[in-house]
Amino acid sequence: xxxxxxxxxxxxxxxxxxxxxAKLKIYPALYVLALKKxxxxxxxxxxxxxxxxxxxxxxxLVEESVHAQMPEVNKKVLDDFLSHVHYVSGQYDKAADFxxxxxxxxxxxxxxxxxxxxxxxxxxxxxxSQVVENxxxxxxxxxxxxxxxxxxxxxxxxxxSFEDIRMQLEKCFTxxxxxxxxHYLGKEAVRNVYYLRFANxxxxxxxxxxxxxxxxxxxxxxxxxxGRSGYFEHxxxxxxxxxxxxxxxxxxxxxxxxxxxxxxxxxxLNALKQFxxxxxxxxxxxxxxxxxxxxxVHGETVAGYREEEEIPETSRTNTFAALKxxxxxxxxxxxxxxxxxxxxxxxxxxxxxxxxxxxHVVGExxxxxxxxxxxxxxxxxxxxxxxxxxxxxxxFRPLILEDPLVCTGDCLPEHGLLLLEAIHGKQxxxxxxxxxxxxxxxxxxxxxxxxxxxxxxxxxxxxxxxPEEAVGWAAKDGVTWxx
Ligand SMILES: NC(=O)c1ccc[n+]([C@@H]2O[C@H](COP(=O)([O-])OP(=O)(O)OC[C@H]3O[C@@H](n4cnc5c(N)ncnc54)[C@H](OP(=O)(O)O)[C@@H]3O)[C@@H](O)[C@H]2O)c1
Numbered sequence: 501x502x503x504x505x506x507x508x509x510x511x512x513x514x515x516x517x518x519x520x521x522a523k524l525k526i527y528p529a530l531y532v533l534a535l536k537k538x539x540x541x542x543x544x545x546x547x548x549x550x551x552x553x554x555x556x557x558x559x560x561l562v563e564e565s566v567h568a569q570m571p572e573v574n575k576k577v578l579d580d581f582l583s584h585v586h587y588v589s590g591q592y593d594k595a596a597d598f599x600x601x602x603x604x605x606x607x608x609x610x611x612x613x614x615x616x617x618x619x620x621x622x623x624x625x626x627x628x629s630q631v632v633e634n635x636x637x638x639x640x641x642x643x644x645x646x647x648x649x650x651x652x653x654x655x656x657x658x659x660x661s662f663e664d665i666r667m668q669l670e671k672c673f674t675x676x677x678x679x680x681x682x683h684y685l686g687k688e689a690v691r692n693v694y695y696l697r698f699a700n701x702x703x704x705x706x707x708x709x710x711x712x713x714x715x716x717x718x719x720x721x722x723x724x725x726x727g728r729s730g731y732f733e734h735x736x737x738x739x740x741x742x743x744x745x746x747x748x749x750x751x752x753x754x755x756x757x758x759x760x761x762x763x764x765x766x767x768x769l770n771a772l773k774q775f776x777x778x779x780x781x782x783x784x785x786x787x788x789x790x791x792x793x794x795x796x797v798h799g800e801t802v803a804g805y806r807e808e809e810e811i812p813e814t815s816r817t818n819t820f821a822a823l824k825x826x827x828x829x830x831x832x833x834x835x836x837x838x839x840x841x842x843x844x845x846x847x848x849x850x851x852x853x854x855x856x857x858x859x860h861v862v863g864e865x866x867x868x869x870x871x872x873x874x875x876x877x878x879x880x881x882x883x884x885x886x887x888x889x890x891x892x893x894x895x896f897r898p899l900i901l902e903d904p905l906v907c908t909g910d911c912l913p914e915h916g917l918l919l920l921e922a923i924h925g926k927q928x929x930x931x932x933x934x935x936x937x938x939x940x941x942x943x944x945x946x947x948x949x950x951x952x953x954x955x956x957x958x959x960x961x962x963x964x965x966x967p968e969e970a971v972g973w974a975a976k977d978g979v980t981w982x983x
Contacts, residue, residue, distance in 0.1 A: 503910055504920045506533075509542035509612040511605050512919070513640065515631050516622035517547025517558070517587065520728060521652065525683070526622060527562045528569035529916035534581040535574060536912070538920060542615075544608040547587045548601055549623075558587035592623065593630040598638035605640060616923055617641075620650040624731070625657060629668040636672040648922045650679040653744045653931070654735070658947065659940040666933050679922045680931040684745040686914030688907040689875035691929065693752040693852065694764070696873065696881075704757065706871075707854070708831045713868060714979055716853040717750050719841035720877075722797055723848070724962075729810040736817045738789070738950060741841040743943045744931070747772060749875075750825070750839065753852055754832050764928045765935070772938045774829040778836070783949040784956065788973050789818035792844040795962030802844060802962045816957050818950060819843040822970050824977075825942075838979060840970070844962035849877035853982045859886070863894035872982065873905070880904040 512530070516522060533539055547558050559582045567573055588604050590597025609615050619635055621628055628651065635641040635649070649669065656662030669678050684690045697703055706712075719741050725732050732740065748768070755771035758764070780786050793804035806813050820842030827833065856869040870884040882902040889897050912920070921929060949955055958967040965971075965983055974981060 501910060503536075503538070504912075504917070504924070505538035506540055506543065506616075506920060506923045508614040508616060508923075509540055509609070510616040510618060510923055511544045511546060511609060513546045513548060513601070513605065513617065513619045514622060515548050515592070515620065516624075518549040518551040518553070518561070519622055520726075521622045522547070523561070523565040524569065525913070525915050526620070527565040529913040529919070531566045531570065531573075531578060531581055532913050533916045533920065535577045538912075538916075539584075542612050543584055544605070545585045546601070546605060546608070547585070548590060550589065550591055552589050553587055555585075555587050559585050592627045593634070595634060595637060598634040598640060602638045602640045616646045616648065618648045618650060618919065618922055620652075620919075622652055625654065625661065625665060628665050632668050632672050641672065641677075646925070647673070647677050648679050648925070649673055649677055650681050650919075650922055650930075653680070653682045654739055655680055655931075655936045656940065657735070657739070659937070659944045662936055662940050666937075670933075676925065676927075678933075679918075679927060680933070680936060681918055682744045682748055682931055683914045683918070684748055685929040685931070686918040687875065688911060688917075689850075689879055689905060690749060690752065692905065693749060693873060693875070694755070694757075697753075698757050703871075706856075707753075709833050709835045711856055712832075712835050713855045713857050714836045714838060714977070715750075715753070716851075716855070716979075716982055717746050717753075717837060717839045718849065718851045718853070718982070719746055720845045720847060720849045720851075721841070721843045722845055722963075724792075724802060724805075724844050725808055725811075729808055732819075733811055733815060733817050736947075736950070737819055737821045737841055737843065738787075738823075738943060738947055742821065742823060742839055743939050744936075746839045746841060747775070747939050747942070748931075748935075749850075749852060750775070750837055754827055754829055756829075761928055765932050769932060769935050769938065771827075771829065772935055774827045774832075775825045775837070775942060776828065777942070777946075778824055778826050783946065786824050787946050787949065788822045788958070788967075788970055789950050789955070790820040790842070790958035790960050790967040790970065791815070791817065792819050792842070792962045793959050795844070795964065797844060797846070797963040804962070805844075816951075816953075818957065820845075820960060820966050820970070821950075822966075822973065823946065836977060836979075838974060838981075840966070840981065842960075842966050846963050846965060847877065850875040851877070851982070855979075861894055863888075863896055865889070866894075866896040867898065870982075875905075878904070879906060 751771040960967040
């Protein structure tokens, strides 16, 4: 098997180098790539942020982030990796600071051949435009050097701010230079939703409206704000989880399978475009929101959302939402999709559950067939069948076929895999502007509805399965959440 690696020298310029995502995901992922020997001899990791630090302090920050996230660290590999790490402190809107950055990059790249430059925007979306403009003005984005600009999701806060960012990106970069990143699309398990279908024609035969009762797409989290109160209070669960991650998973499930991977973005977009809100007299029939209160998660008492640091006592930000969608795609017509996601729930699990129609013979203990594809948590696939128990009247017991879905083979952390693909210029697993726009078009009216004072906000204790009201809301359609 050919392993994916960076074939040429590259500079990786990370904006927001002092931030949460950088420490939590990006530095550990870069270390893993170094450990797995995916980097060439010549490469440079250049952190950029406003925080004043010298190179030694920044290397320490990177080192500590790696230690904090990795169960085991190879000191020799880490030391060598750190020798490639550099830092420039600067404002995001100051041309002079970008000139300093450009100078640092040029001196690091001296003597390199066929170098690629990757700029990664790990900063809040409101500073994207300033950075993009300065990248071009300073010559860091230099047309003579292959360039990639990786933009973290969410791209914008709503449709309007997305279009502003898009225009700015398109003004400065070509389409081939723009990489819109949803890290879920870097997860092997999420990509596998597509490949499972492709590799198992029997599944494809089952995926049709005459057999399926409904689909549940769940992104359940047991953790809370993780030090990201400011971001979350401004964003909420609908924007954070549904706008990209859950809609992408649902699109991978319903997209038309094509022979060639090169059309994957197009097929994903087409699937996404087929989703619409069910006709309803009131949007409360289509979406429900809630917020966690004090409770116990894994035996530990945790504060309610409004008691968290920096969160106003009167906050109406949702930490849980459930949404119902329909698809126009012919084989899925009439099948409701229930998307559900919440923080501070009793367990962490990312799952697609396909529930089939009621069985023909119903007896005591009988339940509809179900296929669970569990992507995170105890990842696996589970087929729920049933078998008759002995006796003259038909009664049944569950017959469950299951196998873990763990990545074997060349398993890379999501940000590492996406970075290598970006270096190679592979855009299949990055979003297109059309996909992001389509998602915002779906989410924007729902978000506006949730923000109205008259829209109910329910409450649920941390550590449970979410609000009681969500159970009743789904039950009206004859749907029971998978727990
Ligand atoms: N953290 C995650 O788990 C996660 C997951 C998915 C996507 N994302 C996305 O990734 C990006 C970075 O996330 P993050 O959690 O790392 O964010 P963050 O920690 O809040 O911000 C990253 C860095 O940006 C700078 N910054 C923060 N607020 C700023 C402001 N108002 N104006 C200018 N600079 C500011 C700070 O660096 P300096 O002050 O040193 O410049 C900070 O260290 C965001 O777009 C986020 O939505 C994050």
